Amino acid sequence: MSGKPTGRERFIVCGDRDEIDRIQQGILVVLVRYGYDDAACFAVRTAIEEAVSNAIHHGNDNDPRRMVTIEYAADEMSIEIEIEDEGAGFDPESVPDPTRPENVDIPSGRGIMLMRVYMNEVEFTASGTRVRMRYEKKSGHTL
Amino acid sequence: MSSTTSHIRVQDQDGVKRIEFVERNILDEANIQQIGEEIGRVVDSQDKPKVLISFTNVDHLSSAALGTLITINNKIRGRDGQLRLAEIDPQIYEVFVITKLNKLFQIFDTSEQALASFA
Numbered sequence: 001m002s003g004k005p006t007g008r009e010r011f012i013v014c015g016d017r018d019e020i021d022r023i024q025q026g027i028l029v030v031l032v033r034y035g036y037d038d039a040a041c042f043a044v045r046t047a048i049e050e051a052v053s054n055a056i057h058h059g060n061d062n063d064p065r066r067m068v069t070i071e072y073a074a075d076e077m078s079i080e081i082e083i084e085d086e087g088a089g090f091d092p093e094s095v096p097d098p099t100r101p102e103n104v105d106i107p108s109g110r111g112i113m114l115m116r117v118y119m120n121e122v123e124f125t126a127s128g129t130r131v132r133m134r135y136e137k138k139s140g141h142t143l
Numbered sequence: 144m145s146s147t148t149s150h151i152r153v154q155d156q157d158g159v160k161r162i163e164f165v166e167r168n169i170l171d172e173a174n175i176q177q178i179g180e181e182i183g184r185v186v187d188s189q190d191k192p193k194v195l196i197s198f199t200n201v202d203h204l205s206s207a208a209l210g211t212l213i214t215i216n217n218k219i220r221g222r223d224g225q226l227r228l229a230e231i232d233p234q235i236y237e238v239f240v241i242t243k244l245n246k247l248f249q250i251f252d253t254s255e256q257a258l259a260s261f262a
Contacts, residue, residue, distance in 0.1 A: 017171045017173075038234075039234065042203070042234045045203065046203070046205075046238070049170055049203075049205050050205065050206055053170075053172060053205060053206075053207060056172075057172055098242060099242060099243040104243060104244070104246075104247050105213060105217060105247070106213070107209075107210030107211065107213045107214050108206075108210050110206035110209055110210070110242050111205070111206040111207075113206075113241070113242065114206055114238065114241065114242070117241050
């Protein structure tokens with residue numbers, strides 16, 4: 001495994017869509033500057049989108065008084081992202097496998113799966129209120 | 144005939160409602176909920192709905208959007224209708240493959256192929 005990327009940036013948001021889009025775009029600009037290709041940017045954006053959405057809607061229960069913290073560090077080798085909400089937490093293992101035949105018609109439960117497929121590492125801590133994700137440019141998801 | 148609502152464009156093509164998205168990114172849950180309601184009204188406007196959803200302008204979608212598509216599919220099936228998806232970008236199609244939703248939905252490369260598939 002390569003070392004931790006250096007130079008962290010931290011944002012605290014309340015769920016405002018335009019602000020989240022600006023942060024995502026800013027992270028993608030950094031990745032492009034470090035030579036990440038289109039598939040890598042798609043993978044990282046998908047994972048951030050799902051994690052932030054989980055934090056706002058499930059973690060913070062759509063309460064605008066509760067904040068979501070987005071922290072990332074990137075270099076030419078990898079990007080590490082941590083997203084934390086102010087909710088009660090959850091057990092990620094309790095989310096049913098959405099690809100099982102009995103669950104395929106159920107509209108929810110695919111976000112965590114996408115994060116795990118697109119990123120090299122996904123780890124939930126702090127009782128499920130914080131997720132740390134890592135994408136490695138060399139071995140990351142490619143189309 | 145063509146009509147424009149806030150998030151989708153709807154065309155009637157030989158009894159099939161062909162729907163396109165206005166936005167390139169279908170990510171925001173509030174927008175997705177409105178899209179679901181708008182498509183729901185299109186479905187409700189037909190007895191046995193025939194609906195084609197084209198992703199021709201779409202660059203990115205979230206799992207919430209997938210959930211809305213599943214809800215729409217359930218609604219159409221419940222009314223003995225047919226749903227087709229078409230013109231999905233390869234990166235987005237991969238999301239359907241990962242989630243195995245490519246097996247749930249009937250997906251076509253082009254709108255023409257999808258239109259020809261309606262019974």
